[in-house]
Amino acid sequence: MGVAHKGKMIQIPEHYKGREQAYFKHSLLRAYLERLFMIVGRHQKTVCYVDCFAGPWQEKGEDLEDTSIAISLKILTNCKEGLRRRGKDVHFKALFIERDQKAYAKLSTFLESKRKQGIESIALNGEFVDVRREILSWCGNDSFVFFFIDPTGWKQVVEPSTLEPLLQRPNSEFLINFMYDFLLRIHTQKPFEDDMVKVFGEIPVTEGMTPAEKEEHLVTLYRRYLKTVVPKRGGKPRTISVKVLKPLKDRTLYHLVYLTRHPLGIIKFMEASQDLDLVQRKVRAQAKQETRVKKSGQEELFAAHEQVTEKEGHVDIATVKEYWMKHLTSQPIKFDIEKLADMLEETGWFASDFQEAFKKLEKEDMVKNLDAKRVRPVNAVNFEKGERLVIIEK
Numbered sequence: 271m272g273v274a275h276k277g278k279m280i281q282i283p284e285h286y287k288g289r290e291q292a293y294f295k296h297s298l299l300r301a302y303l304e305r306l307f308m309i310v311g312r313h314q315k316t317v318c319y320v321d322c323f324a325g326p327w328q329e330k331g332e333d334l335e336d337t338s339i340a341i342s343l344k345i346l347t348n349c350k351e352g353l354r355r356r357g358k359d360v361h362f363k364a365l366f367i368e369r370d371q372k373a374y375a376k377l378s379t380f381l382e383s384k385r386k387q388g389i390e391s392i393a394l395n396g397e398f399v400d401v402r403r404e405i406l407s408w409c410g411n412d413s414f415v416f417f418f419i420d421p422t423g424w425k426q427v428v429e430p431s432t433l434e435p436l437l438q439r440p441n442s443e444f445l446i447n448f449m450y451d452f453l454l455r456i457h458t459q460k461p462f463e464d465d466m467v468k469v470f471g472e473i474p475v476t477e478g479m480t481p482a483e484k485e486e487h488l489v490t491l492y493r494r495y496l497k498t499v500v501p502k503r504g505g506k507p508r509t510i511s512v513k514v515l516k517p518l519k520d521r522t523l524y525h526l527v528y529l530t531r532h533p534l535g536i537i538k539f540m541e542a543s544q545d546l547d548l549v550q551r552k553v554r555a556q557a558k559q560e561t562r563v564k565k566s567g568q569e570e571l572f573a574a575h576e577q578v579t580e581k582e583g584h585v586d587i588a589t590v591k592e593y594w595m596k597h598l599t600s601q602p603i604k605f606d607i608e609k610l611a612d613m614l615e616e617t618g619w620f621a622s623d624f625q626e627a628f629k630k631l632e633k634e635d636m637v638k639n640l641d642a643k644r645v646r647p648v649n650a651v652n653f654e655k656g657e658r659l660v661i662i663e664k
């Protein structure tokens with residue numbers, strides 16, 4: 271299956287057919303890890319990747335190429351090499367946890383076959399909850415750690431209390447597969463009340479809400495509760511989430527919840543997810559069309575993925591303009607990366623939405639960037655420089 275994206279054809283590997291959601295998950299992991307490791311590798315001696323629910327699972331590709339195991343190892347190898355070329359010798363290491371004996375055996379054999387690539391990697395056979403201390407001692411105290419938490423269920427996994435020992439670790443980031451589809455179905459059922467308190471910090475009340483409101487409410491509750499167990503020291507905890515939809519139905523399967531204590535983390539994560547958002551919409555349109563054609567036996571005139579526009583999936587620009595007007599005054603306010611991270615976290619919109627809306631407001635003489643250069647760059651606001659923005663008084 272192939273879809274056109276930014277003038278290029280993206281070929282979705284055959285072994286992701288029918289499990290397109292895994293393709294998005296892996297694409298996001300790949301895109302973000304690469305950005306992240308190239309940044310943290312500049313000032314970190316040791317960088318760790320911990321796959322807490324490694325698999326292999328439902329793999330179809332040879333050499334596990336459609337698993338987070340092979341994907342992460344490849345990224346670690348590439349980043350190590352990329353940083354070495356820039357004169358930085360970073361120690362990259364990876365830990366993979368798997369409880370299933372058969373999968374663990376496959377995992378161990380795979381890691382053994384990749385030993386020569388220069389990445390220290392080990393597999394651990396066990397239940398995640400039982401090996402949390404072992405994981406932390408393997409990480410040591412001086413390294414940066416990225417934890418990937420991608421279970422098959424939610425119990426004894428995603429509850430903030432279960433993750434607490436890891437969440438307490440400074441210099442760490444998390445990507446958590448939040449099984450929304452499961453939790454939506456059970457969150458109002460009496461037998462699960464205690465479990466829901468463990469996941470959300472309270473029993474969620476969603477009566478009378480639309481499906482979209484329920485989703486917003488449940489994910490927000492989880493993100494908020496997660497942050498309460500992160501220690502205050504080491505930077506303000508921030509979370510953001512990305513939806514992964516069922517390939518053939520317009521329903522959310524899970525959210526990938528990302529947690530960091532660095533504002534740049536949120537910014538880079540949203541950059542990676544913006545690119546994928548469009549790919550996800552195109553691949554789903556294509557998969558749905560293929561199913562329709564198979565059922566009807568009739569070809570359709572236009573390729574469905576070509577009808578998907580960049581605009582869809584973005585917030586209405588008028589709403590973003592309103593946001594700017596509410597947050598600016600006639601007194602200059604400095605907008606730096608901390609502020610941008612706050613804005614992305616609060617709204618879930620993309621940085622490009624804020625840039626476009628500000629540009630429009632500037633054209634309408636509503637706002638001004640006091641630090642903008644005469645020659646206008648692509649972006650209306652350079653958050654890295656922390657530019658001063660104002661509302662123009664009429």
Ligand SMILES: C[S@@+](CC[C@H](N)C(=O)[O-])C[C@H]1O[C@@H](n2cnc3c(N)ncnc32)[C@H](O)[C@@H]1O
Pocket residue numbers: 295322323324325326327336337338339367368369370373396397398399420421422423
């Ligand atoms: C969704 S799969 C992982 C997929 C993998 N992250 C990927 O993207 O290719 C979850 C894996 O975790 C394992 N697993 C499930 N519960 C576990 C637990 N409590 N402790 C350790 N491993 C577990 C399962 O056997 C399965 O292989």
